[in-house]
Amino acid sequence: MGQTARVSAIVWTAAVSLAAWLWLLLCQGFFWRTDVRLPPQGDPGSWPDVCVIVPARDEAAVLPLSLPSLLAQDYPGRAEVFLVDDGSTDGTGELARDLAARHGGLPLTVASPGEPPAGWTGKLWAVRHGIALARARDPEYLLLTDADIAHEPDSLRLLVAAARTGGFDLVSQMARLRVESLWERLVVPAFVYFFAQLYPFRRIGRKGSRTAAAAGGCVLLCADAAERARVPDAIRHAVIDDVALARAVKGSGGHIWLGLADRVDSVRPYPRLHDLWRMVSRSAYAQLRHNPLLLLGTVAGLALVYLVPPAAVLAGAAGGDPAAVLVGAAAWLVMTATYVPMLRYYRQPLWPAPLLPFTAFLYLLMTVDSAVQHYRGRGAAWKGRTYARPDAVTDEG
Structure with missing residues (x-):
């Protein structure tokens, strides 16, 4: 009975992740498309300074x-x-x-x-x-x-x-x-x-x-x-x-x-990974307005959307649960398909597409590290400067 409940929880969680991906695919402004380029230009008539x-x-x-x-x-x-x-x-x-x-x-x-x-x-x-x-x-x-x-x-x-x-x-x-x-x-x-x-x-x-x-x-x-x-x-x-x-x-x-x-x-x-890590972590927590609740929500959201699909596939395969494998694989497939246009825009091979959960996990760690550095007083550090959170700065009018 416990095994059935555990597997059912995996299937249910994977189904929520799949639903989230279907919503992102269709309702989040078609973010995955890469055809938003400079609008068509006509003759401006004159060329301003x-x-x-x-x-x-x-x-x-x-x-x-x-x-x-x-x-x-x-x-x-x-x-x-x-x-x-x-x-x-x-x-x-x-x-x-x-x-x-x-x-x-x-x-x-x-x-x-x-x-x-x-x-x-x-x-x-x-x-x-x-x-x-x-x-x-x-x-x-x-x-x-x-x-x-x-x-x-x-x-x-x-x-x-x-x-x-x-x-x-x-x-x-x-x-x-x-x-x-x-x-x-x-x-x-x-x-x-x-x-x-x-x-x-x-x-x-x-x-x-x-x-x-x-x-x-x-x-x-x-x-x-x-x-x-x-x-x-x-x-x-x-x-x-x-x-x-x-x-x-x-x-x-x-x-x-x-x-x-x-x-x-x-x-x-x-x-190097270190260079990319610094680029992301210096501002990731600022993006969350230095809010611990937003941080927790972001970590949970990244885990549900990006990490649950491959985890469901692995857990389903190990536990002999084809439903978990099927639902997890469907969510993973939608995720992979939405990433392909960006890889093509960057003229890259497609092998990183199914590895997006791994990359998302790296971003999750970078975001957590950004918060840790902030509370250590080293947040938003860049080229020798460290900036305070906005509400810690006196308004100069």
Whole structure:
């Protein structure tokens, strides 16, 4: 009787997981599709002025691969690049000037705002300084892009055309991250897959939808919309600044769009699991608003959705319960099928698709570690800085 009850519990739990996957497949904004790319662009009629702002802290290793691509933008209007050196110790600012002298192209200004005051993250303090410099040029658009992002020569032109013809106040592209090492193959496409599951791209661009997100590596922002949303002052303490930026713009009445990139790539390598672990864990608990109950719910949700299907298959096979194997395998199959489009987008083989439960388990551990580091006082640590949770920061008005 006990054996029957135990097996029945396994089947029931697997059935709940399968139901969750069917709901995700059909009702979560078709998050698994990868065809949300830049909207069709018409002729914008005129090409507005654009200022490109690049916050950079200790980026000498990647700058030779990224900055020349910005300086070489084939843009019909007036554009200028502002690289804001956020207290680098590796010669980032000097290297940027040298690259501009060697490659030419768009005008480059290198500036430094000094250390951020209390209540500001370093990146947003650098962005604030860059926007202040840009406003002297009175641009219509600001392109916020990270120092590790390389752009094809027509990237800026396509972004502006999409914003102007589509009536968007913010157009953001999720840069294609580097996927070369074994760990990058296992973890990186899943990172974008999980992000899209949380913030389905189709919902973000829909007027009236409350879903808001952006990808901080590539954000074209209307200068007027930035002023209406009080960006970046209104989000100055945000560790996950791209999502906070999108929420601020959308909350102030702006129309935003986010999709996958075809011509924007990250050149930053994450060859070891340790590198990827740090990338995820530094902000995972901030994503949960440093709430222990949300952490428990997230761990339980990840276990139910991603770990139960293979566990049911193994337990059913070991216990001679074909129902557990069948239901668990069905949930695992749906999970695997939804991951295949992302692997194809990243031009990867399909063998990591059935291993998604293992990758999800790694993300579960990274999230727990993020909480542990937070309570040890080392949460949201990045390049020598550790940021307090927002409600621990004094409001500076």
